[in-house]
Amino acid sequence: MALAELSASYTKTTTPFHSSQPSLSSTSPRFSDHFRRSFRSIPRSRNATISCSVASDQVQTPIPVQAENPKGKTECYGVFCLTYDLQAEEETKSWKKLINISVSGAAGMISNHLLFKLASGEVFGPNQPIALKLLGSERSIQALEGVAMELEDSLFPLLREVSIGINPYEVFQDAEWALLIGAKPRGPGMERAGLLDINGQIFAEQGKALNAVASHNVKVIVVGNPCNTNALICMKNAPNIPAKNFHALTRLDENRAKCQLALKAGVFYDQVSNMTIWGNHSTTQVPDFLNARIKGLPVKEVIKDHKWLEEEFTEKVQKRGGVLIQKWGRSSAASTAVSIVDAIKSLITPTPEGDWFSSGVYTNGNPYGIAEDIVFSIPCRSKGDGDYELVKEVIFDDYLLKRIRKTEAELLAEKRCVAHLTGEGVAFCDLTEDTMLPGEM
Numbered sequence: 001m002a003l004a005e006l007s008a009s010y011t012k013t014t015t016p017f018h019s020s021q022p023s024l025s026s027t028s029p030r031f032s033d034h035f036r037r038s039f040r041s042i043p044r045s046r047n048a049t050i051s052c053s054v055a056s057d058q059v060q061t062p063i064p065v066q067a068e069n070p071k072g073k074t075e076c077y078g079v080f081c082l083t084y085d086l087q088a089e090e091e092t093k094s095w096k097k098l099i100n101i102s103v104s105g106a107a108g109m110i111s112n113h114l115l116f117k118l119a120s121g122e123v124f125g126p127n128q129p130i131a132l133k134l135l136g137s138e139r140s141i142q143a144l145e146g147v148a149m150e151l152e153d154s155l156f157p158l159l160r161e162v163s164i165g166i167n168p169y170e171v172f173q174d175a176e177w178a179l180l181i182g183a184k185p186r187g188p189g190m191e192r193a194g195l196l197d198i199n200g201q202i203f204a205e206q207g208k209a210l211n212a213v214a215s216h217n218v219k220v221i222v223v224g225n226p227c228n229t230n231a232l233i234c235m236k237n238a239p240n241i242p243a244k245n246f247h248a249l250t251r252l253d254e255n256r257a258k259c260q261l262a263l264k265a266g267v268f269y270d271q272v273s274n275m276t277i278w279g280n281h282s283t284t285q286v287p288d289f290l291n292a293r294i295k296g297l298p299v300k301e302v303i304k305d306h307k308w309l310e311e312e313f314t315e316k317v318q319k320r321g322g323v324l325i326q327k328w329g330r331s332s333a334a335s336t337a338v339s340i341v342d343a344i345k346s347l348i349t350p351t352p353e354g355d356w357f358s359s360g361v362y363t364n365g366n367p368y369g370i371a372e373d374i375v376f377s378i379p380c381r382s383k384g385d386g387d388y389e390l391v392k393e394v395i396f397d398d399y400l401l402k403r404i405r406k407t408e409a410e411l412l413a414e415k416r417c418v419a420h421l422t423g424e425g426v427a428f429c430d431l432t433e434d435t436m437l438p439g440e441m
């Protein structure tokens with residue numbers, strides 16, 4: 001019997017699988033390997049009873065138990081529906097408690113890179129088992145099954161559960177991380193206000209769902225554009241989740257800025273630190289070369305061509321995504337996935353002494369005089385506990401302040417456009433110029 005058929009038959013039966021069945025484990029090393037990788041913790045919400053006898057010189061014969069499914073809906077995928085006693089395996093005894101990671105737009109291009117990084121252990125570490133809860137839509141559900149199949153076939157030891165669905169109220173259940181990637185791309189002729197409205201509705205609904213069913217300390221990273229205002233909408237619709245927990249992804253912009261500075265200075269990019277992106281993930285964003293450092297020195301001391309910094313460098317970073325789309329014919333999915341990994345790692349590992357990272361965060365209480373009640377990219381530092389604090393020791397000059405005011409004005413205008421989605425009355429959209437996402441030219 002083929003492996004796929006076997007795994008399918010498992011999900012359909014609650015009959016314990018005994019070693020008296022055709023000697024799969026002895027005839028097929030792949031299958032015993034498959035078993036080993038299929039062990040998973042017992043989800044909190046399920047009452048499966050597990051028994052498992054393991055003799056040291058025998059191949060293990062785990063007893064699969066079908067997940068309880070009170071609503072009769074599919075909630076797990078294929079091999080990931082098998083339930084085993086995680087403690088039965090020596091290797092897993094040192095593992096941490098399983099965490100739930102929900103990902104929207106899971107059949108999209110960014111997710112296609114990101115999910116495999118998450119499942120490999122590269123993000124949360126080699127002792128951290130994970131459950132992936134993938135959100136798609138009717139349009140993408142088949143593609144999502146394809147994604148789940150590839151995850152099955154990758155045999156990631158740490159990937160203990162995969163479920164797919166189209167209802168955020170199910171997919172976000174108990175989420176400890178929510179990576180919100182899915183959003184409608186801006187099409188030809190579409191006004192930014194139109195995009196704000198269409199995507200804003202997605203994020204309003206997802207905010208409500210997170211509020212209702214996610215862990216109350218869920219960390220939310222909004223990637224789908226326009227990500228700052230989408231993050232604000234999501235946050236406003238999730239009043240039970242701390243506002244601090246919402247991030248808009250500007251890490252890709254930070255990484256792009258570091259790369260350009262390294263290139264100009266003739267150093268490897270690990271020599272560039274303290275890189276802030278201020279403001280919106282749009283062409284008004286401000287890559288801050290005043291506070292950034294190269295080999296520990298202020299950038300302006302290393303790169304003497306200040307005109308280049310003010311003009312070429314700034315515009316290059318702002319429009320990098322668009323140039324890439326022109327070359328590639330699609331947006332920067334791989335480097336965006338890498339930057340999501342960087343953004344998560346920055347929150348779960350202590351920030352190196354003296355350094356910081358950029359993230360779009362809620363501005364209430366900020367020390368810089370930036371308007372309150374928007375999501376604005378700011379320098380942050382973390383102790384590695386999932387939380388962060390704003391960096392205070394930054395300096396400003398007229399150039400930087402002027403640019404920050406411009407991106408701030410854009411975000412305030414975006415906020416007025418979505419007042420109907422944040423519970424702040426009637427929207428009034430007066431975006432003065434139709435600014436672009438970094439990916440648009």
Ligand SMILES: NC(=O)C1=CN([C@@H]2O[C@H](COP(=O)(O)OP(=O)(O)OC[C@H]3O[C@@H](n4cnc5c(N)ncnc54)[C@H](OP(=O)(O)O)[C@@H]3O)[C@@H](O)[C@H]2O)C=CC1
Pocket residue numbers: 105106107108109110111135136137138139140141181182183184185202222223224225226227249250251252253281331332333336437439
């Ligand atoms: N912040 C950042 O740095 C960056 C952000 N981005 C943004 O990330 C988002 C995802 O990018 P990417 O993965 O490349 O895009 P894809 O087009 O590959 O995937 C986007 C997903 O969004 C979902 N979606 C939700 N609503 C709609 C809709 N109305 N019409 C079409 N699709 C919809 C679709 O999934 P489903 O049908 O399952 O809902 C689709 O799979 C985009 O908004 C992009 O602009 C991209 C790069 C950098």
Ligand SMILES: O=C([O-])CC(=O)C(=O)O
Pocket residue numbers: 225252320321322331332437438439440
């Ligand atoms: O506009 C897009 O979809 C791509 C984008 O955000 C970027 O490359 O920074």
